[in-house]
Amino acid sequence: MATYIIGYLLIILVVAFVVFVELVGHKVIFVNNARIQTIFGHPLLRYSLRRIGSAIISILLAITATFFLIRFKVDANGGLDFCKKVVTNWDKMNETIAWAQCAATKANLGITENWFVDLFTYFFNILPFPKTICVSSFESVVDEITGSVQYYEVLTGCRTTVMYLGRAFFITAANGEFVTDVIFSKMGVSFEVGIIAVLVEIFLGYPMGMMMARRKDGIFDRIGNAYIISIDAIPGVAYYYIWMVILCTLIGLPRKYEAGNFMTLLAPALTMGFTGMAGIALWVRRYMLDEFNSDYVKFARSKGLSENRILAVHILRNAIVPLVRSIPAAVLGALLGTFYLEKIYVIPGVGGLLVDANDKSDFYVLQGIIIVSALISVVSYLLGDIVTAVIDPRISFSKE
Amino acid sequence: MSENNNIKNIDSVVYHNVEDLFTVVGASEENIEKLTSAPYSYWRETFKQLFKRPLVIVCLALLVLIVFFTIFGPIMKSYPVVADEASGIVVHKSEYSNMPWSAQYWFGTGGNQMGYFTKLDLWTCVWVGTRLSLILGTVVAVIDTILGIIIGSLWGYFRKIDPIMIELRNFVDNVPSILLYFLLMQFLKPSFWIIVFLLCMFGWLGLAGFIRNQIIIIRNREYNIASQTLGSSPKAMITHNLLPYLVSVIVTVVSTAIPAAISSEVGLAFFGLSFNPVNGDITLGQLLTAATNSSEWVDNPNLLIVPLVVMVPLTISFFYIGLALADATDPKNHR
Numbered sequence: 011m012a013t014y015i016i017g018y019l020l021i022i023l024v025v026a027f028v029v030f031v032e033l034v035g036h037k038v039i040f041v042n043n044a045r046i047q048t049i050f051g052h053p054l055l056r057y058s059l060r061r062i063g064s065a066i067i068s069i070l071l072a073i074t075a076t077f078f079l080i081r082f083k084v085d086a087n088g089g090l091d092f093c094k095k096v097v098t099n100w101d102k103m104n105e106t107i108a109w110a111q112c113a114a115t116k117a118n119l120g121i122t123e124n125w126f127v128d129l130f131t132y133f134f135n136i137l138p139f140p141k142t143i144c145v146s147s148f149e150s151v152v153d154e155i156t157g158s159v160q161y162y163e164v165l166t167g168c169r170t171t172v173m174y175l176g177r178a179f180f181i182t183a184a185n186g187e188f189v190t191d192v193i194f195s196k197m198g199v200s201f202e203v204g205i206i207a208v209l210v211e212i213f214l215g216y217p218m219g220m221m222m223a224r225r226k227d228g229i230f231d232r233i234g235n236a237y238i239i240s241i242d243a244i245p246g247v248a249y250y251y252i253w254m255v256i257l258c259t260l261i262g263l264p265r266k267y268e269a270g271n272f273m274t275l276l277a278p279a280l281t282m283g284f285t286g287m288a289g290i291a292l293w294v295r296r297y298m299l300d301e302f303n304s305d306y307v308k309f310a311r312s313k314g315l316s317e318n319r320i321l322a323v324h325i326l327r328n329a330i331v332p333l334v335r336s337i338p339a340a341v342l343g344a345l346l347g348t349f350y351l352e353k354i355y356v357i358p359g360v361g362g363l364l365v366d367a368n369d370k371s372d373f374y375v376l377q378g379i380i381i382v383s384a385l386i387s388v389v390s391y392l393l394g395d396i397v398t399a400v401i402d403p404r405i406s407f408s409k410e
Numbered sequence: 411m412s413e414n415n416n417i418k419n420i421d422s423v424v425y426h427n428v429e430d431l432f433t434v435v436g437a438s439e440e441n442i443e444k445l446t447s448a449p450y451s452y453w454r455e456t457f458k459q460l461f462k463r464p465l466v467i468v469c470l471a472l473l474v475l476i477v478f479f480t481i482f483g484p485i486m487k488s489y490p491v492v493a494d495e496a497s498g499i500v501v502h503k504s505e506y507s508n509m510p511w512s513a514q515y516w517f518g519t520g521g522n523q524m525g526y527f528t529k530l531d532l533w534t535c536v537w538v539g540t541r542l543s544l545i546l547g548t549v550v551a552v553i554d555t556i557l558g559i560i561i562g563s564l565w566g567y568f569r570k571i572d573p574i575m576i577e578l579r580n581f582v583d584n585v586p587s588i589l590l591y592f593l594l595m596q597f598l599k600p601s602f603w604i605i606v607f608l609l610c611m612f613g614w615l616g617l618a619g620f621i622r623n624q625i626i627i628i629r630n631r632e633y634n635i636a637s638q639t640l641g642s643s644p645k646a647m648i649t650h651n652l653l654p655y656l657v658s659v660i661v662t663v664v665s666t667a668i669p670a671a672i673s674s675e676v677g678l679a680f681f682g683l684s685f686n687p688v689n690g691d692i693t694l695g696q697l698l699t700a701a702t703n704s705s706e707w708v709d710n711p712n713l714l715i716v717p718l719v720v721m722v723p724l725t726i727s728f729f730y731i732g733l734a735l736a737d738a739t740d741p742k743n744h745r
Contacts, residue, residue, distance in 0.1 A: 023698065033483035061580075064576075064577060064580055066579060067577070068580050068581035068585075071581060072585045076589075076593055079593045079594075079596075081594070082597075083596055083597070211627065239726065239729055239730060239733065240722075240726055242729060243669050243725040243728070243729035243730070244673075244721070244722055244726065245676035245677065245695075245721065245725065245728045246673065246676075246677065246723055247677060247680050247695075247698065247699075247702075248488070248676065248698060248717075248721055248722065251514075251698075251702060251714060252718065255711070255714070258712075259708075347439055348585075349588060349681070350677075350680060352704075353680070364586075364588070364589065365590075365681065368592040376420065376589065376592075376593075377584075380585060380586070380589060381587065383585075383586055384585065387583065405514050
């Protein structure tokens with residue numbers, strides 16, 4: 011019950027907010043109230059909302075496209091290929107029984123004859139409003155004498171949820187876990203590694219960029235540039251392997267991931283962090299060099315401030331404004347993990363899940379990952395805008 | 411009185427010293443056609459700038475060396491060969507797996523669990539693989555560039571296309587591309603042109619978006635407005651006014667597109683979405699993937715080192731030359 015109340019309350023709030031912003035922005039209401047006009051009619055706010063709107067449309071398009079691709083695959087060749095894949099020992103079984111089992115599996119997945127009905131059911135399920143989902147498993151029993159097939163529906167359980175992404179049948183136990191549960195449990199693992207990597211990236215990347223900008227064309231700048239070029243040029247897979255050889259074979263960090271063992275997180279996190287820091291350092295350096303010739307730097311220098319202070323206080327604060335936008339994306343992106351890394355270090359994360367789901371044609375999981383990753387990118391947009399507005403006093407939502 | 415004197419002094423400077431300052435040469439028909447400054451050619455100056463850097467020459471030498479071996483490397487060996495008749499690719503199969511570097515097998519032989527590459531002479535495999543990777547990278551880069559330039563310049567010049575293209579870009583940004591590759595490869599059989607198609611599918615979008623931004627920046631400069639006012643057609647505007655301005659940018663993107671395409675193929679191979687090596691279509695990506703999929707490289711690091719030794723110089727050389735070209739093609743750096 012609480013889920014329902016909170017869920018609907020949130021939906022009403024969000025819809026009201028969007029409508030209000032649009033109405034104020036189009037100068038329909040509160041035309042004469044200057045304060046409300048500056049806060050809610052701010053172009054940045056409306057721009058962010060537009061961008062989120064267009065992102066949601068592209069998510070829906072992506073879901074529709076993948077849905078039809080997958081259904082085309084399921085129904086290809088009269089459904090035979092799909093049935094052979096989902097029913098084990100297809101060739102050794104009695105044909106009637108085999109087809110019946112396949113039909114039961116399809117019923118479990120919620121596949122009917124009509125593609126469009128299924129698509130709209132799926133859309134209804136993923137729309138974020140509270141609903142109670144009852145799932146059941148179908149069992150097929152073939153009457154030996156008459157040869158007719160009967161289906162038994164067994165209710166597995168009900169749950170109140172906001173977004174129902176279907177059930178995973180082939181990559182987990184036969185009962186079919188909720189896709190949301192599967193993805194969230196994998197996300198925890200990916201995030202464990204990813205967040206350390208993001209910290210390494212930020213705490214090494216920013217100082218590296220600053221050191222490089224400090225003495226342009228100095229020895230450190232040259233080494234740093236060589237490193238950045240090599241990271242950009244070498245294929246990611248090859249690069250990860252080179253780091254793995256250095257970290258695991260030469261230094262001796264454990265390679266294989268074990269749940270709860272912090273030492274096993276180090277090698278993948280450092281690999282990812284050392285790779286990611288090159289990108290950050292590149293941009294920090296570039297933005298800082300852009301600031302070097304500006305008037306406020308010359309002024310600070312002529313006042314006699316030390317070069318270090320100018321660099322760390324005056325320049326850095328201006329240079330990081332365009333950079334902080336990407337921090338929320340990096341942190342949230344850590345939830346999704348990196349496909350290559352998870353394979354190299356045997357981490358049971360989202361990347362591995364994606365490959366697994368593809369191999370076993372578990373298409374609700376595939377679609378679930380699309381939706382979750384798209385949602386993450388939408389939220390990162392929004393947080394990026396907010397962080398930029400917070401850190402840059404020149405962008406303000408309120409009147410001076 | 412003194413005032414009058416001053417005026418006379420000024421007069422003497424203004425009227426009398428002029429002819430002392432200059433010597434009259436007189437009119438000359440010959441000298442009209444002569445330029446006093448040194449002759450300037452854009453491309454000659456570009457190459458002059460480029461070859462000033464010793465590292466560029468090193469990288470070029472490396473590339474030439476790699477291309478030489480991709481052509482002649484496989485022929486250099488005359489071992490008992492196992493010919494894959496279906497594809498015509500000739501590979502040298504040894505009796506032993508995991509051989510170290512030797513006079514017979516210059517790069518050693520493949521490991522036991524490397525699938526198709528088991529017991530194969532790695533020297534041959536590496537160069538055959540590099541050849542296909544290079545061809546693939548070049549074709550993809552050329553297609554990406556042509557599509558990117560055409561679509562990007564239209565996108566930047568005609569405002570009406572902008573919203574549609576931005577939606578397309580958002581769509582591609584929001585969906586992990588590897589997922590789309592997975593879905594598509596369920597229907598498509600990997601062949602050369604299918605892989606090219608996969609790699610080109612979204613590759614052009616980056617260049618197109620870049621050119622669009624540049625064109626929007628320079629579109630409203632005075633010389634373009636003047637040209638438009640004089641009645642230039644959109645085609646002339648794009649090809650004569652806008653694109654020549656972007657030559658430097660385009661050259662850079664093209665040269666970095668080749669290593670990027672090679673890298674993308676390595677990524678595809680890592681997920682088993684690339685060519686089927688049984689048909690003789692070996693790429694560097696497959697060699698690396700095969701080496702990493704077996705656990706033998708722990709005992710025999712040679713399996714991992716061999717593809718990396720070729721792949722790393724190859725991509726870095728291309729990339730560095732691209733960056734050097736970026737500086738050299740910029741007319742601001744000339745002279």
